[in-house]
Amino acid sequence: MTDLAQVFADLVRYETRLYNVLGDRLRAEHGITTSQYEFLRLIGSRDDYRVNDLAHEVAVAVGAISKGVDRLEAAGWVSRRPNPANRRSSLLALTEAGRRLLDEATPTFEAGLRTWLADPLTGPGLDRLAETLGVLRKTVQDARAGTPTG
Template sequence: MWRSFNAAVSMLRAHLESQLQHDSGMPHTYYEVLVALSEAPEQTLRMSGLAEACQSSRSRLSHAVSRLEANGWVHRRSCPTDKRGALASLTPRGLAALQEAAPGHVEAVRSSLFDVLTPEQVTVLGEISTAIRNGLASECELARQVECEVEEG
């Protein structure tokens, strides 16, 4: 069961990565960053909050945001209330790139995941995913705290 689940998740991730790269020229990581920023108030998040929203390490996120800045899709600036922090904002070009990529990505998710499941299976998948996420939440929070201590130390 584990190998089957692992293979399905790996294949789904690879398929979605390939679709985004082929259709939009962006990796899934960049898409996740753009989505998180698009859903944030004023389309802006602290880098730490963005890392959490994307379930990414700060160093990995920082690299992605640097590339998104180079594309003109994200703007990063110092936090006015905390000089140690940084804010990332979605630019109009970034929003346009997301809006162009989203329909194909949504279709790929729908066709490769939801269309192959019955409505009952979708419900159970949601319940299972929530249970796994809730079970790992404290472990992931601990890992983020350790990462922060390493970066600050």
Template sequence: MVDLKLVFRELVKFEIELWDAIDARLRSECDLQLTWFEVMQLLGRLPEARVQDIAAEFSITVGGTSKVVDRLEAAGLCRRRPNPNDRRSSVIELTAKGRRLLGKAAVVFEEELQARLGDVLPERSLEQLRQTLTTLRSAGRSRRHP
């Protein structure tokens, strides 16, 4: 029988090591932390994102998300503008500086993923891993919200 505690430990350790490696490269080469990069990637995909949208995407609190956006805005990487559909909220968008940094950081991010995943496992194994993680996350979400 598979030791589920061992599976858990290996999964968590790998996630931490992967996060730390990518974060270190982004900080070193782009002066950008991975948390900011993740939010910036979302802003690049959703040009009319609100704080609530970002919080929902990453399963974090609205307050925590707002603080990250505040810091990105203070660094000149994004800006808030009034939401044309709801005066109570703002739409967040990347600035030109933010888009340039995101482009540079995306290359670093993809290189590190390739080195730590793509160069290690065959394509078939990576696809199976992705499907397995998707299945596990879906099962976990359905248990939280019956």
């Protein structure tokens, strides 16, 4: 019988170590953290991203996300513009410097993913993992489980 506690431990420890090793490379080569890279990647993927959208996507409290976006804005990588549909929120966009940083950091991020995620698995193993993680993520999202408040 599968030891679910061990599966949980392996999943969490792997995610933590992967996040850290990617962060070490991004920091050394581009001066950014893994979370900053992820924020830039997500903001750069849409024209109408809001802080609330980012918080929902990464399942982190809005206040923490807002502070992270403030730091990206202070660094000159992200700008905010008024949201014409809701004056209480802003729309986020990458600046030229932010787009350039994202473009420069993406090969580093992807190389780390190949080294620590794709290479240890066979093609079918990676496909199964991707499908399984998609099912698990959808299950908790559909149940609105693990969503931070505040």
